[in-house]
Amino acid sequence: MDRYLTVAEVTEAARRLVSRYPGAGRLRRIGTSRAGRPILMLSVGHGPRHVLVVARPHPDEPVGGATAIALAERVARGDRWSAATDPELVTWDIVLCLDPDGAALSRGIEEATAGPDHTLESYYRTAFRPVAAEQPEWAPIESRHLPESQALFDVIDELRPFLQCSLHNVEAGGSWVQLTRDLPGLAVPFRTSAGELGIPVQHGTYDALYWENPSPAVYVLPPPDSTGRLAAGSENIGSSTWCAPARYGGVTAIVEVPMWATDAAEDPSPHPEAAHVLRDLSGLVRDDGRRVTALLGKARGFLPPPGESPLRRVLEWMADGLYDLVADSWEPLARQAAEVSHADDPRRPTTAQVCSLDVVARRQPLRAAGLLLRLLEAADDDAAPGLHRELDALFTAWCTDFEKALRLRWVPVRHQVEHQARTVVAAAESALKTLR
Structure with missing residues (x-):
């Protein structure tokens, strides 16, 4: 894999998977965007417990679609990395693109970041990120009710996932994970994966500067009354789709992987100036x-x-x-x-x-x-x-x-996808152990 997948390619890959593995996978429409585009979810496995994976919540962060298909393929094939990928124990429910309208306005981002020359210039010429009140995961924080957000809330209420994973890119930096509750078993496999693939881990991130930091590049949401430790504009984060699984004892992991890496992202030494x-x-x-x-x-x-x-x-x-x-x-x-x-x-x-x-x-x-x-x-x-x-x-x-x-140096798409998929599986295994 040398480039990101378009929404159409992700959807077609999901349909092919359902055809190749009869009975293992199901594809259904869980909602409709503001512009009338379908919001589709691929479910793989038949286990009583559910992992909910959300791809493309931000349209300018395209890695999630490819990661979603990679995860679905492994579960459908029976690649039982762990108990969490056992289709008889866990069902993986994968929202293929949460913001199809935004993705349509980022059309061309996949080709712009493909090929031998990877430049920020080509990326920013095609990328689109909506205002906060029009971002499905973030809109509830802004007291805005979007059909895309409601579709995700409805699925969470239906499935009661023990883990929700939101798949994100960052343009530049390192990889990190934000959690709504600590998952102690995640830290080691996360760092190991990043090291094997040459991806720096982010020691300190703008999104979670004052969050709990139990291990390198893993950040845990502070208590709801700790508003001074939240990024500006996120004081009502408890209303977001990220926090919804907590109603059923679930945890959310926001998994960030960089498009371009910098070694400075994992330098914990004091900055001299x-x-x-x-x-x-x-x-x-x-x-x-x-x-x-x-x-x-x-x-x-x-x-x-x-x-x-x-x-x-x-x-x-x-x-x-x-x-x-x-x-x-x-x-x-x-x-x-x-x-x-x-x-x-x-x-x-x-x-x-x-x-x-x-x-x-x-x-x-x-x-x-x-x-x-x-x-x-x-x-x-x-x-x-x-x-x-x-x-x-x-x-x-x-x-x-x-x-x-x-x-900055480009991180191959296949490495972004592999690291994100490994991190999701590690988070699922860690979260599953807390239920046993």
Whole structure:
């Protein structure tokens, strides 16, 4: 496997699997997207206990579809890695794509990241991520009710899974797992898999900077009343689809694998200039974000209105304070770094933590720039080409600097899939042991 699978390819692979293994697999529609696209679930096995796997919850994170099919194939073939993959004991229920509408707006991302040349530029030119209130896993946190979210809630209530695994990519960095409850048996196989495949593990991540960290790159959701330890905007995380299995004693694992890796992601040593670098990164995300917003301002008169354009909605959402929100969210870490006076002070931010924030600071303006470039390419206005050229020059320079600053290297898709699949199985085995 040398590239990600499209939603259509994942669906066809699921249909072929059902045909090849009669009686082992079933494919059914569990819901319908806002635009009328089917949300399909492939179930493999007949065990009384259920593992729920959710692929493509974010449309700009394409690895999950391939991982979903790899997992289904192994269970259907009878590859009993563990009790968790015994089809007589456990049924694997796999949502093939939770956000098909978003995936349609990221159409081309699979080809853009294929071939011998893997660049951030090609990725960000095709990637699309909706506003938070239109992300199926996240919308309930924003008090938004989407049919995609409801389809997942309904399946959770029907199956009562002892484990839910949400399959994610991160553009750059290392691999990590976020858990709604600790799974002690996961840490060793997770690290072993990453090491065998040459994937760094993320020691410190923006998404879980202040979460419990029982083992390297494994983070556990803090208690609901610990809002100060949650990322900005996630204070109502208990309402998310991630936390729903807890109603039935289940646990959720969010499994992140990088598209591009950097060794800095797993460097736990104290960063020698953390306070200075964090100030620079704060300025970077604000300044570059404002440059994109300034060009958006010049184009607003001829772009489609936000109500008609998901891309425009994202741009306006980002322009309305998101860059400042991101930068402000790590101010406590920056203050802590500034207060440290000794090199061996355990409060000094690590190189891996700073690396994680570096990725976030750079990707926010790039996401916006990629979307605006797409809108300008499609615009029928005399001013559009000039604005496109100006933004394209910034976009290309930012991508090049991103790759060089963090010394990024592409992780082969087959390694991303293999590591994610192994991690899911290890999580299932660990969660299953807690039930015995």
